[in-house]
Amino acid sequence: MTDSAVISEERPTKQAMMRGALLRCPACGEGRLFTSYLKVADACPNCGEELHHQRADDGPAYLTILLVSHLAAPILLASYVAWRPDAITMLVIFGLGTIVLSLILLPIFKGGFVGLQWARRMHGFGE
Numbered sequence: 352m353t354d355s356a357v358i359s360e361e362r363p364t365k366q367a368m369m370r371g372a373l374l375r376c377p378a379c380g381e382g383r384l385f386t387s388y389l390k391v392a393d394a395c396p397n398c399g400e401e402l403h404h405q406r407a408d409d410g411p412a413y414l415t416i417l418l419v420s421h422l423a424a425p426i427l428l429a430s431y432v433a434w435r436p437d438a439i440t441m442l443v444i445f446g447l448g449t450i451v452l453s454l455i456l457l458p459i460f461k462g463g464f465v466g467l468q469w470a471r472r473m474h475g476f477g478e
């Protein structure tokens with residue numbers, strides 16, 4: 352194997368995860384990663400890289416819950432101490448806020464997971 356072949360086979364993890372988090376193909380960074388909200392395309396429409404090997408499973412959901420809960424809990428406490436809003440106001444604002452933030456973060460984290468799996472050649476990405 353030549354040096355150029357080794358270099359061409361390298362898959363930078365950070366770059367692949369960033370491309371995935373931007374909802375783009377981890378290989379080329381151009382093609383759309385998802386065909387719908389969380390449905391990963393079988394192959395990249397731009398470069399043809401097979402993406403059906405991904406097995407993100409519950410990882411993005413766990414990460415989303417972890418981040419949203421750790422953001423919402425101190426903000427909820429601080430806003431209650433500072434302004435003492437009504438319970439219904441707190442429920443509406445934080446209920447909607449956590450739902451919207453979770454819906455925004457979920458595809459970003461899933462794209463990052465797919466990029467990580469692609470870069471590390473997991474679940475058939477290396478074949």
Ligand SMILES: [Zn+2]
Pocket residue numbers: 376377378379380381382395396397398399400
């Ligand atoms: Zn691609």
